[in-house]
Amino acid sequence: MLQISQRGQEMPASPIRKLVPYAEAAKKKGIQIYHLNIGQPDIETPKSCLDAVKHSNFKVLEYSHSAGNESYRRKLVEYYERNNIHIHYNDIIVTTGGSEAILFGCMACLDAGDEIIIPEPFYANYNGFAIQADVKVVPIKSSIETGFALPPIEEFEKAITPHTKAIVVCNPNNPTGYLYSEAEMQTLKEIVIKHDLFLFADEAYREFCYEGKHISAMHLKGAEQNVILMDTISKRYSACGGRIGAFITKNKEVLNAAMKFAQARLSPPSFAQILGEAAVDLPDNYFDKTKAEYKLRRDILVNRLNKMPDVFCPNPGGAFYAMAKLPIDDCDIFCQWLLESFSHNGATVMLAPATGFYSTPGLGKDEVRLAYVLNAEDIDNAMDCLEEALQQYPGRTNKTNAPAHIQNA
Amino acid sequence: MLQISQRGQEMPASPIRKLVPYAEAAKKKGIQIYHLNIGQPDIETPKSCLDAVKHSNFKVLEYSHSAGNESYRRKLVEYYERNNIHIHYNDIIVTTGGSEAILFGCMACLDAGDEIIIPEPFYANYNGFAIQADVKVVPIKSSIETGFALPPIEEFEKAITPHTKAIVVCNPNNPTGYLYSEAEMQTLKEIVIKHDLFLFADEAYREFCYEGKHISAMHLKGAEQNVILMDTISKRYSACGGRIGAFITKNKEVLNAAMKFAQARLSPPSFAQILGEAAVDLPDNYFDKTKAEYKLRRDILVNRLNKMPDVFCPNPGGAFYAMAKLPIDDCDIFCQWLLESFSHNGATVMLAPATGFYSTPGLGKDEVRLAYVLNAEDIDNAMDCLEEALQQYPGRTNKTNAPAHIQNA
Numbered sequence: 001m002l003q004i005s006q007r008g009q010e011m012p013a014s015p016i017r018k019l020v021p022y023a024e025a026a027k028k029k030g031i032q033i034y035h036l037n038i039g040q041p042d043i044e045t046p047k048s049c050l051d052a053v054k055h056s057n058f059k060v061l062e063y064s065h066s067a068g069n070e071s072y073r074r075k076l077v078e079y080y081e082r083n084n085i086h087i088h089y090n091d092i093i094v095t096t097g098g099s100e101a102i103l104f105g106c107m108a109c110l111d112a113g114d115e116i117i118i119p120e121p122f123y124a125n126y127n128g129f130a131i132q133a134d135v136k137v138v139p140i141k142s143s144i145e146t147g148f149a150l151p152p153i154e155e156f157e158k159a160i161t162p163h164t165k166a167i168v169v170c171n172p173n174n175p176t177g178y179l180y181s182e183a184e185m186q187t188l189k190e191i192v193i194k195h196d197l198f199l200f201a202d203e204a205y206r207e208f209c210y211e212g213k214h215i216s217a218m219h220l221k222g223a224e225q226n227v228i229l230m231d232t233i234s235k236r237y238s239a240c241g242g243r244i245g246a247f248i249t250k251n252k253e254v255l256n257a258a259m260k261f262a263q264a265r266l267s268p269p270s271f272a273q274i275l276g277e278a279a280v281d282l283p284d285n286y287f288d289k290t291k292a293e294y295k296l297r298r299d300i301l302v303n304r305l306n307k308m309p310d311v312f313c314p315n316p317g318g319a320f321y322a323m324a325k326l327p328i329d330d331c332d333i334f335c336q337w338l339l340e341s342f343s344h345n346g347a348t349v350m351l352a353p354a355t356g357f358y359s360t361p362g363l364g365k366d367e368v369r370l371a372y373v374l375n376a377e378d379i380d381n382a383m384d385c386l387e388e389a390l391q392q393y394p395g396r397t398n399k400t401n402a403p404a405h406i407q408n409a
Numbered sequence: 410m411l412q413i414s415q416r417g418q419e420m421p422a423s424p425i426r427k428l429v430p431y432a433e434a435a436k437k438k439g440i441q442i443y444h445l446n447i448g449q450p451d452i453e454t455p456k457s458c459l460d461a462v463k464h465s466n467f468k469v470l471e472y473s474h475s476a477g478n479e480s481y482r483r484k485l486v487e488y489y490e491r492n493n494i495h496i497h498y499n500d501i502i503v504t505t506g507g508s509e510a511i512l513f514g515c516m517a518c519l520d521a522g523d524e525i526i527i528p529e530p531f532y533a534n535y536n537g538f539a540i541q542a543d544v545k546v547v548p549i550k551s552s553i554e555t556g557f558a559l560p561p562i563e564e565f566e567k568a569i570t571p572h573t574k575a576i577v578v579c580n581p582n583n584p585t586g587y588l589y590s591e592a593e594m595q596t597l598k599e600i601v602i603k604h605d606l607f608l609f610a611d612e613a614y615r616e617f618c619y620e621g622k623h624i625s626a627m628h629l630k631g632a633e634q635n636v637i638l639m640d641t642i643s644k645r646y647s648a649c650g651g652r653i654g655a656f657i658t659k660n661k662e663v664l665n666a667a668m669k670f671a672q673a674r675l676s677p678p679s680f681a682q683i684l685g686e687a688a689v690d691l692p693d694n695y696f697d698k699t700k701a702e703y704k705l706r707r708d709i710l711v712n713r714l715n716k717m718p719d720v721f722c723p724n725p726g727g728a729f730y731a732m733a734k735l736p737i738d739d740c741d742i743f744c745q746w747l748l749e750s751f752s753h754n755g756a757t758v759m760l761a762p763a764t765g766f767y768s769t770p771g772l773g774k775d776e777v778r779l780a781y782v783l784n785a786e787d788i789d790n791a792m793d794c795l796e797e798a799l800q801q802y803p804g805r806t807n808k809t810n811a812p813a814h815i816q817n818a
Contacts, residue, residue: 055463241473263537264423
């Protein structure tokens with residue numbers, strides 16, 4: 001009998017998108033939905049970037065270089081230089097989104113049966129790329145009680161086996177919004193050097209840091225051969241649909257291997273490379289405005305959440321996500337209930353159940369991820385909905401879940 | 410020690426691109442190069458398609474649906490209908506080029522250790538996707554003497570093992586230009602049904618058929634559950650840089666599995682989906698002109714080749730490639746020599762060594778692939794170069810390699 005592959009069966013459906021049918025049904029009933037469930041920024045894509053594409057002048061829309069247009073890669077060097085990341089344009093392979101950069105990393109560095117360590121909760125799609133590469137994800141738990149700080153070094157060392165090949169870190173983090181400190185990045189550096197591991201660094205949200213400074217994995221002196229930066233312009237410039245990212249490493253052997261995978265898929269998309277190149281010329285203050293807007297939203301969101309009885313939301317230092325612990329029995333049921341059975345003033349809120357971001361079964365059952373990709377007023381309205389929903393939800397737990405120091409705060 | 414993956418080591422460098430440094434050196438010496446080495450069409454991308462992108466009106470360049478914009482998928486249904494391929498828009502996942510459609514097919518249908526049968530010579534990048542999926546390519550030889558017709562059914566049956574999961578067919582073929590007959594397609598249908606195999610059908614060159622009619626794998630009644638169409642707009646509309654393709658199947662289980670891989674990479678590129686959608690509205694005679702131009706070039710190329718002493722080039726029925734058997738010792742050495750040590754009136758020709766398209770070591774050593782993606786005059790000039798080169802080449806074999814019926818023709 002014709003059968004799909006084992007990996008096709010094991011591949012998880014997107015935890016964020018599986019609620020979509022319920023949202024569609026709610027919309028059909030005339031209910032307004034505040035979408036805090038996906039990382040699709042609402043901030044406008046810079047006009048100068050979109051205009052650059054409109055002014056493109058192709059006669060023949062040719063394949064670009066498999067590593068991306070040289071002009072774009074040279075321009076990216078300027079961008080990274082401003083972030084104190086010193087690279088050569090030949091250290092860069094332009095990819096089809098950050099997704100492809102992650103896939104190239106898995107393919108170039110990992111074989112079937114290898115293990116990668118990822119602090120959980122983590123970006124759910126890492127699972128998908130691991131399954132494509134037949135690689136085992138070994139989670140180590142970061143906890144909402146500590147605001148999702150890096151687990152202690154002993155936890156990493158307990159998880160390392162002869163099959164461990166890489167540690168994956170997303171900084172600032174999706175889904176937690178956690179911004180790793182310099183000390184934590186140094187810890188990661190020590191581990192990868194001591195144990196000869198690759199460090200896959202997903203820095204999609206580099207610019208969005210609200211407390212403290214972003215330390216890139218590329219800043220870790222002495223770990224240049226270990227570090228692979230997996231980057232994307234999607235969030236940075238609200239250009240998710242362009243599908244442009246970058247795979248960057250100073251490890252030539254890794255880069256050459258990744259380049260063979262890049263050649264097999266021929267080239268990254270041509271139009272959005274033009275957009276990406278124009279984005280490097282945005283004025284220096286471009287991120288100030290965007291960042292101020294996200295910070296304002298975060299402050300509203302986190303304040304509102306922590307004022308709700310038995311709700312705890314650690315203040316995220318970066319990205320545009322927050323994780324909240326709610327007085328609920330099961331976040332998957334709760335998020336579905338919000339869409340199926342609840343509305344407040346004709347509206348409801350769509351959230352991402354945290355279980356999809358944990359690899360260990362059972363973890364995150366009373367947590368949700370909120371993406372603050374709506375304007376301040378909508379976030380406030382969404383919080384009205386959530387507050388009311390937590391009153392009405394039949395699966396509300398009576399026991400308070402917030403850690404002691406928060407209850408006393 | 411930090412080590413790249415086994416698959417990163419095994420991954421072949423692109424056989425087409427590995428000569429690029431020699432070409433660059435030749436250009437620096439002022440030598441003009443006729444590029445017959447890659448399938449990058451020179452035909453202009455239709456202006457209406459490029460204009461559609463220029464007139465796009467994004468405020469936020471959002472992720473599209475993971476299966477591609479619904480409007481584009483609905484439009485594609487019209488396109489396929491015109492080709493007598495009857496599908497629903499939910500049978501389609503828009504992909505990032507045909508490359509991603511091939512990758513999704515491997516991921517959704519194949520596991521590590523599975524085998525896929527491909528008539529060789531074949532599109533070299535199939536190897537790359539097989540390595541990514543840890544799948545074994547089992548070649549069965551098609552021969553230049555028969556113009557690369559489908560090997561007899563017994564050859565397939567000899568190659569089938571309990572691990573065989575799919576047959577891959579590219580029609581019209583890259584690199585051979587061979588157009589499979591209705592009888593051959595029926596043979597493939599019988600094999601895949603009898604042995605419960607998937608049929609991966611790469612039909613990138615569907616419109617470019619010069620003798621006979623294109624029979625799509627989607628036309629094979631009774632094999633609907635076996636067939637996966639892997640398509641692309643790259644060659645069809647000279648839009649290689651757009652990176653838009655399609656994964657199409659009536660097998661819902663396969664489609665649902667592929668959809669999970671599609672969700673993991675979020676979405677296909679937004680700009681070029683607009684281009685693809687506009688392309689469906691091109692006038693009915695659009696392909697007539699393009700096809701007439703390619704046919705003219707093919708006729709010149711094949712005629713010139715077969716007039717050269719000891720050269721044999723079967724007349725390809727489709728695509729824009731031809732394979733030629735040359736009186737040479739080693740095509741890799743010859744193609745490099747053309748760039749390094751030869752010029753004729755200040756010019757030379759760049760060809761693709763056929764060895765890169767064969768999986769069986771030793772095959773194709775006296776063959777080259779020629780892509781007729783230059784205008785008629787340039788092709789004629791390129792043939793002047795090649796004719797002269799074959800006179801001068803130190804590794805020329807004296808023994809005639811052409812099959813008897815050609816020598817006598």
